[in-house]
Amino acid sequence: MYTFVDGKFIESSKASVPVNDRSFMYGDGVFETASVRESRVIGLESHLKRLANGADFLGIPCEVGQIRDAVRAFVERNRLRNGIIRVHLSRGSSKRGLAVVGPVKPRLVIVGEEKIPFEQGSEHIGLRLGVVGVVKVDEGVPLTRFKTANRLIYILARLEANKGGYDDGILLNHANHIVGASAANLLWVKDGCIFFVPPSEGALPGITQELVKRICGAFGIVIQERLGRLEDILGADEVFVTSSGLGVVRVKQVGGVQWSESPLVNRIRAAYLELICDSRIEEM
Secondary structure: OEEEEOOEEEEHHHOOOOOOEHHHHHOOEEEEEEEEEOOEEOOHHHHHHHHHHHHHHHOOOOOHHHHHHHHHHHHHHOOOOOEEEEEEEEOOEOOOOOOOOOOOOOEEEEEEEEOOOHHHOOHHHOEEEEEOOOOOEOOOOHHHHOOEOOOHHHHHHHHHHHHOOOOEEEEEEOOOOEEEEOOEEEEEEEOOEEEEOOHHHOOOOOHHHHHHHHHHHHHOOOEEEOOOOHHHHHOOOEEEEEEOOOEEEEEEEEOOEEOOOOHHHHHHHHHHHHHOOOOOHHHO
């Protein structure tokens, strides 16, 4: 596998970035993770838009056209048919200190790996989630709307969940409202309606979640934003998560509450697996 660094392809085992890169030192950058299906990047344009919006918020120059070309060249160079890629845009290298002194050139890094298609994975069996208590998301911080390079809150949440024997953790904000899982959006079903967390609560505007909205529209399924508390999740008929890395996956347990069946989620998942085979999936 080759890694893309600053316009060059380098064998991944030999690839590196300078130690004064600001993403390395301070988490000063943005990234996107996307799945590749039959050599097409699922939701590529949506990922590029969110990356650009995050870079704009941080004041990092972002040439979307060049990044798009680099992504496609990466997939072609690595002959990546089914896998996952991470596109990372750093502010670049600078002198030590928080202040950005002098001209700084952004650094683009793309890494990836092969991954079996969603329908062949074991995720469909269901995830076990625990409620995280060690950290809370600050819903008033706009950075939660982007995938910035500093993910410490989410890392601590995953560590706590894994330590408790769970696959992932449910994060709350300071109002004790549901935010999501550490690396996925959390949705729940009640009386045939699907609910998801609004970005104002600290949830990332999910790209796979947007595809689920499209599917629901086609099926005539009601899906809407709602402030959620833990009791809403525990009292739901079905619960599931969405992410670029997982796709659509049912949740079979939250704490001590379990769900044995997820018929609506299974229907959404099947439609998602069909949708990502569409030749236009990069534009969705």
